[in-house]
Amino acid sequence: MLRFIKKQFRIYLYISYLYLGTIWIFINVWIFTNNLVYSIPYNFGDNLQINEAANLLYRYGYMDDYSKTHNNNHMNNDHGNPIPPDQNPYESKFLSPDKLSLTNPPKEFNNAIRKFQIQYNLPITGKLDKATKNLLISPRCGNPDQPIKSKQSSTLLSKLRFGNTIHFNQNYSFTVQNANNNHNNNQNERRLLKRQKRYLIGDEKMKWTKKQLTWQIQSYPSHSLSRVRAHAVFQHTFNLWSRVVNLDFMEEKDYYKPADIVIQFGAGKHGDSIPFDGAGGVLAHAYYPTPDNVYSFSGDAHFDDDEIWNDGPHKTHRNLISVAAHELGHSLGLGHSSVPTAIMYPYYTRTWEKVKLDPDDIAGIQQIYGAAKPGKFIPPEPSLPDIPPPPPVTTEAPKRENVFDFCNISVDAIIKIRNLELYVFKGEWQWRVTWSKTVTTWITYQFRDGPAKITYYWPALPKYVDYINAGIERHDAAIYIFRDKKFWLLLDNMRMKPGFPSDGLPLTDLGLPSHLERVDSVFLWGENQAIYIFAGKYYWRLDEYSGPFGKVISSPDYPRLIKDTWQGVPVPTQAAFTGLNDETLFFEGTNYYVFDNIAMHTRPGYPKQASLGILGCMK
Template sequence: EYLRKFGYLSGASKETGNLMDMKDLSEGIKRLQRLGRIPQTGVMDRRTQELMQKPRCGVNDNKIVFGHRKKRYTLAPSKWEKKDLTFRLYNYSPDMPMHDIRNIIYGAFQVWSDVTKLTFKEKMHGDADIMIQFASKYHQDGYPFDGKGMILAHAFFPGTGRGGDTHFDDDERWTYNSSEGVNLFMVAAHEFGHALGLAHSSEPGALMYPWYQGFQTKFALPRDDVAGIQTLYGAELPDLPPTKPTQPPRSDDGYTVNPTDRYPTGDPPDPCTKPFDAITVIRTEIFLFIGNWFWRLDSRNIIKDPINLHKFWYGFPSNLTHIDAVYERPTDGKIVFFSGDRYWIFNANYLVTSFPTKGRPITDFGIPPDVKKIDTVYVWGFNNRTYLVSGDMYWKLDANNTYVEYDYPRDMSIWMGVPVPVDAAFRHWNGKTYFLSGPNYWEFYDLKMTVRPGYPKSIAKDWLKCKNT
């Protein structure tokens, strides 16, 4: 039954399995043994029986092709013909709080968006490309779960109808950041690989290996999985950029954006004690900037090591010392940086073609020439429009994010309770808008146009988990 279910016996069934040639049965067992990295005896020995008891994905292994020395990944018969995908959590497991499950799901999608051009957006109602469900036993998709134990989850390859849908066995005990139970993050990241068009890999260390590999404290997507998904959707913003840009270096004409070198190159400042210059969400990570350094905070609130601005974003003038404001443009996903009275537009981590290294003046947006810097820029979740703030004034950009609306600026007092001046503001992936000033942050209550009660709160304590705060 196991060999039939997971694709090792072609054409076998409960009714005809006893009529199969013993040679076919032996070859099927050998294929399973080869994939499981145990001796290929061709008989149902002890090691094979133990392998068949291991927890695993419910998707079969019949698309795995052996023989490649470098390429172990396997592509499914289908892929998405678009890069912007939606998902919806149909229900939740009782094993964890809802907000923890949502953060885990976001983090599992981020595993794939970090290395491709894919984006994922949650829908709260209606249909989505990837419908996510916790279910038990028979759940109306033709692939019933088996109760607590072997099959942990399954997903459908891209397509219409059930294509992309991902189901988790609700009889398992789902956990997070723990070696006990079944780690939801690891299983979800694997299943989303199927939902995006990857079949199982024959590489034991790959995320797409059929068997559950347990909790990993510092997970990084293995090279085999990266190669597979980028074959389908191309590469995007790298996690660790090359030492030198792969495009020809641009000449710097010496334009000074801001001559104040607050944080010279060298050791990065301490984010637990220094205020942030700018903050934004790019893809599914929070980027935090201080001087010419930045940090990345993922959906699990794990902060990554600091990276020097000029070693990641290629195209800034060499004497740029800090970023005042930054945001990801909702119209096309390009990233817009502000420093002093200039701005730059990047595609991933490269300056867009033909954009001047010295930047362009912020007056391009209709900002008055006496405004010398933008304090912050953010996309407000209430209306998905972009706002620029300088001192006690703010502007709203038009729907194309190219020019300010005609009846602006307006006074920041409209945003009741928001500190003036504000250091940074951004829309979190939970849809909420946060304002930062000094060591504190405020959550904004959109419907009442005021900050929520109980604020300000500590950035270092709540977001960065700093000690001695």
């Protein structure tokens, strides 16, 4: 009898083990399948080649450009259009086998792999193993993870091995002890993840200096989420951040009023110099805020319109709430986090839970701006599906293609405003072009808005000013506007300089000759920060602090012939401005020249087509 009972007990025990084992397998398979990144087969990373991995590591900030690192004689002689139409600044030069050995990759590549593995708590092998491949090719945010200098990047591993402290913008520091072997190295490198602050402040200077920010959706998903549902998503995500941080967000409903944070959906080349890569891969990218400048394009967020967006969890669609909350974190100044549960974790994973901020996200944003005040107002969120449509804008935005062909155009004047934005003028029209800072690098020119009538942008000017010849912002931020034989001096587009007559003053009040019919161009030269006026074949230097409104220098040396000093510059010029790297650009017809301040001559290879990027062409 006892033997029978023991036998029955063993049978029940085996059945229990089998039952529990089945449950365990089912639970783990369910968890695994429900946390796979969208659209990425588990073994898809097996096809990732070393040169492709190097491109991704470069794009996300873990690796310098190998072609630049290993060619000290490499010189970039392309001083052409600041926005080359086929160049992606996040794309490295690893595309051909002779650039990177597939069997013997350089040390920089292995170091980059180790940094990536450390960042995401992967096995630290320094090799492109399966786990590393699978994460590298997963859909994610397009902003880089590593805003550290290339010099720091190339020496990270050596510093780890000798117990140095490495500081990442003073918010990302750690120390490891001396290591005598590889086993200890791996232990120390793993310990790194426990000691560091996971959140990363993008740049201490790149933050908003005001507490009330405006936002605006300028374009919506074209083939997935409806406008009303997309609008509700962004109201919800702004509220997520507003509840924890000492910032207030208000939607700007007037198309022509600039918003601090502009939201756009676009596919491929979508108006900046960082094109999207189609469905999968990069889902979105955003720009850090720029300090003390309400005109900046920075702070904006772009979303890939090739993705299928949804306003909640879905097996195949992207959850816009999750991605938008992440990108808006960048718009407020946060970098990427290594905490997988944080909104600022760069890789996109499916979750069936309600999107919420992680304590890591909250700690990071409150370090920048402080905690939300108790009882602050949070804008109401409409309940789906009964969402009222967004209120209409007060003025219908003109369609760009119905005004000009921006890719084949000459202009009358260009004014650089606040060192971050260009006001471009053609006849009675004006539009705005900007350049902005991404997470780690300055990028090139992007169309912002317009065109609109000059009288709309400049209500301080008389209504009859329906075109201008030239203009410039002074060092004190006052703005000169030139039209025929008159000029105006404004505090900004809304106000005239105190004491300046609204009907303008004659050019002779600046000390220019009475026979002068018009000013052709005016610019601030980067070499001496002086303002120069070009008219006909002559030029003058302007002393902006002389007299009540400025005067040209009275000297036997002026006026001078343009051709004697500014060699190669077209005479007369149509427009000019000094842009990135203190380079002065001169415009003639649909072409432009770049002036070499050292050689005092236009650069070789010019003129070139002016429209791409600089003047608003989006091809």
